[in-house]
Amino acid sequence: MTPEENFMRKIEAGEKIEPKDWMPDDYRKNLIRQISQHGHSEIIGMQPEGNWITRAPSLRRKGILLSKVQDEGGHGLYLYSAVETLGISRNELIEALQTGTAKYASIFNYPAQTWGDMGAIGWLVDGAAIVNQVSLQRTSYGPYARAMIRICKEESFHQRQGYEIMVTLSRGSAAQKAMAQDSLNRFYWPALMMFGPHDSESAHSARSMKWKIKRETNDDLRQKFVDQTVKQIEVLGLEHPDKDLKWNEERGHYDFGEIDWDEFYNVINGNGHANRQRIEHHVRAHEEGEWVREAMHAYRDKKRSAKQQ
Ligand code: ACO
Numbered sequence: 001m002t003p004e005e006n007f008m009r010k011i012e013a014g015e016k017i018e019p020k021d022w023m024p025d026d027y028r029k030n031l032i033r034q035i036s037q038h039g040h041s042e043i044i045g046m047q048p049e050g051n052w053i054t055r056a057p058s059l060r061r062k063g064i065l066l067s068k069v070q071d072e073g074g075h076g077l078y079l080y081s082a083v084e085t086l087g088i089s090r091n092e093l094i095e096a097l098q099t100g101t102a103k104y105a106s107i108f109n110y111p112a113q114t115w116g117d118m119g120a121i122g123w124l125v126d127g128a129a130i131v132n133q134v135s136l137q138r139t140s141y142g143p144y145a146r147a148m149i150r151i152c153k154e155e156s157f158h159q160r161q162g163y164e165i166m167v168t169l170s171r172g173s174a175a176q177k178a179m180a181q182d183s184l185n186r187f188y189w190p191a192l193m194m195f196g197p198h199d200s201e202s203a204h205s206a207r208s209m210k211w212k213i214k215r216e217t218n219d220d221l222r223q224k225f226v227d228q229t230v231k232q233i234e235v236l237g238l239e240h241p242d243k244d245l246k247w248n249e250e251r252g253h254y255d256f257g258e259i260d261w262d263e264f265y266n267v268i269n270g271n272g273h274a275n276r277q278r279i280e281h282h283v284r285a286h287e288e289g290e291w292v293r294e295a296m297h298a299y300r301d302k303k304r305s306a307k308q309q
Helices: 003-013 025-044 046-050 059-084 090-098 115-136 142-170 174-193 205-210 218-236 261-271 275-288 290-308
Strands: 246-248 253-255
Touching: 025 046, 025 059, 025 090, 025 205, 025 275, 046 059, 046 115, 046 275, 059 090, 059 115, 059 142, 090 275, 115 142, 115 174, 115 218, 142 174, 142 218, 174 218, 174 261, 218 253, 261 275, 275 290
Parallel strands: none
Antiparallel strands: 246 253
16 A cells, blocks of 8 residues: 555545654645634734733633633634644744735734624634634544644633623623624624635635545534524524524424635735735844743753753
8 A cells, every 4th residue: 555545545544644643735724724823823813812801891801811812822822833743833823924925814803892702703603613613623643633622621711701791782882782792793794704715715625624624614603603603692682793694494404694705815815904014013022032032942941051061
């Protein structure tokens, strides 16, 4: 059996591919692309909510938000570690993010304007992320699949805390309910865009499905999210932002309105509301952290030379 045949045998048998196993070059490259972009999304995703930590309405809310944002940072580091097992360095990953070679989730280029957005982001953005990530727990690359298991547990807490904010606001004063509705209106469609282009337009899907990197397609995952969100909006007593939403008895799913794909491509190509600001902030934070990296390297070198003596 050739290495390639053995690789495909493992994929078909549902076995995990581990870092030292033989793998096709394109499988490695595609994983580096997807996992690194996933990691970048977690890291850049700290910014819209980080912006609200100092303005949280109570100590309890502040503590929860702080720990959620820290979790996202942890997810990013987990994913960077997973992608480093494929033979790329952290420096190369960061450079790709900062120079725009690597993408990150479109959603994080939308500004967080109100406290209601903390609810909508936790509920819808983390909710959409979970739908995708639950399926990625079964991805074929071992380190990625294992990272997803832990990350999903934490995302589930994030989703609930966001929904709880929405429940509180929608049961509050008229102004609070209006704030919840406004956040839902602004984040609903961008959350649907998180699943990527239609399957017919998705450059990587066919190969990623064959290699079991992706276990469900962009459109199938998006449909799951649409279906599960309808009831949640009803419970909040808010209006659904999609006027074309309709139950389709035959399909057993909701039909829904068309996404604004011009907006999606504009945002992923760097022209969203906050793209420039997000990267500038990352560059600044990275430069300000240089002394920490220097101290770590000095400590490592000191330990190494002590061992050699
Ligand atoms: N935001 C930014 N870029 C996107 C998005 C999006 N929502 N959806 C698709 N793209 C990009 C792809 O990265 C790809 O660009 P590239 O070739 O430069 O890498 C291009 O659009 C074409 O899309 P697809 O062929 O459909 O790409 P892919 O097969 O990678 O599917 C998906 C996209 C579904 C996002 C996949 O990469 C994935 O499941 N990633 C892991 C999950 C993830 O990254 N989640 C991010 C949010 S998690 C959080 O909340 C922090």
